Amino acid sequence: MAGHSKWANIKFRKAAQDAKRGKAFTKLIKEITVSARIGGSDSDANPRLRTAIDKALGANMTRDTIERAVKRGAGELDGADIEEIRYEGYGPHGVAVLVETATDNRNRTVSEVRHAFTKHGGNLGTDGSVAYLFNKIGSIVFSGEVDEEKIMEIALDAGAEDVEGGEGVVEVVTPPEAFHQVEQAFKEAGMEPEMSELIQRPSTETELAGEDAEKVMKLIDALEDLDDVQDVFTNASFQEPA
Numbered sequence: 122m123a124g125h126s127k128w129a130n131i132k133f134r135k136a137a138q139d140a141k142r143g144k145a146f147t148k149l150i151k152e153i154t155v156s157a158r159i160g161g162s163d164s165d166a167n168p169r170l171r172t173a174i175d176k177a178l179g180a181n182m183t184r185d186t187i188e189r190a191v192k193r194g195a196g197e198l199d200g201a202d203i204e205e206i207r208y209e210g211y212g213p214h215g216v217a218v219l220v221e222t223a224t225d226n227r228n229r230t231v232s233e234v235r236h237a238f239t240k241h242g243g244n245l246g247t248d249g250s251v252a253y254l255f256n257k258i259g260s261i262v263f264s265g266e267v268d269e270e271k272i273m274e275i276a277l278d279a280g281a282e283d284v285e286g287g288e289g290v291v292e293v294v295t296p297p298e299a300f301h302q303v304e305q306a307f308k309e310a311g312m313e314p315e316m317s318e319l320i321q322r323p324s325t326e327t328e329l330a331g332e333d334a335e336k337v338m339k340l341i342d343a344l345e346d347l348d349d350v351q352d353v354f355t356n357a358s359f360q361e362p363a
Contacts, residue, residue: 147348149177150190151223154203157194164191168301172317205351208234209251212243213336216327216357217251224349233347241340254356255321258282259300261293261307262316272312279306323356330360 152173160167164174170191177187192198206227208220218238224230235245261281263272269291273284280299285292295303297319304317329337337357344353 145180146182146186148223148351149173149180149182150186151203152351153177153187153190154194155205155223157191158196158203162191162195162197172301172304206230207252208245209248210234210238210243210245211251212238212340212355212357213241214327214329214333214357216329216337216355217254217323218243218340218344219252219255219321219354220344220350221352221354222347222349223351226349230347230349233349234344237340237343237347241343242336243340251356254323254325255354256324257297258320258322259293259295259297259303260316260318260320260322261295261300261304261314263291263293263312264289264315267291271310272307275306275310275312276303279303320352321354323354326356326358328358328360334359 153170156167156170156173160169162170164171174187174191178184189198194203203223203225204227206222206224208222208231210218210220212218220234222230222234231245238245261276269284269286272291272293276284276293276295279302281293281295281303282299283294285294293303293314300319304314307314334357337355338359341353341355344350
């Protein structure tokens with residue numbers, strides 16, 4: 122992303138994360154379960170699970186709840202089989218939308234996702250219809266009074282791809298495979314990022330402002346409100362009011 126829109130979009134994602142905290146437990150439990158199912162129950166050997174557990178602890182989830190989710194994922198406890206499914210579609214003004222879900226009932230999930238798209242002026246697409254517009258990256262964001270040189274030194278030594286700063290925000294960009302080790306390097310240095318996540322970043326953008334931006338935001342909000350939806354990505358670039 123170029124120019125001021127990059128920082129506006131990072132701030133938008135931060136605000137969206139804050140708004141989602143009310144449903145955080147449901148989504149975090151699913152992420153822990155899926156991570157354990159895919160990579161095993163040993164968090165030392167499963168970076169994705171370790172990150173999910175850290176986020177759950179940060180949200181004040183009890184260790185008992187976390188352990189049950191890990192055991193369910195690893196098949197040590199009975200429970201619904203949760204699978205990851207990604208949906209692709211178009212929002213108002215043709216913006217591309219990726220929806221990542223974790224579900225135990227794909228018929229329910231696709232019905233709810235399709236309804237949200239239709240209700241808010243979009244439509245569900247076919248597999249591959251918009252995914253090619255996105256690249257998966259690790260994004261680690263610091264804000265406020267930060268030492269950009271120190272961040273850059275730690276990040277690049279740990280395998281980050283780039284460090285960019287502007288408008289009081291510093292973003293560390295990593296390849297997906299280096300995300301967890303870079304995240305761990307900051308933790309060991311006693312530096313706590315404001316956001317740390319694997320995201321789908323668009324290679325091209327559609328700039329929106331005013332009512333047009335609001336329409337797309339309403340679609341994103343409706344999708345993120347669904348219990349089965351873990352994350353939503355779009356190539357809409359939301360412009361801050363002048």
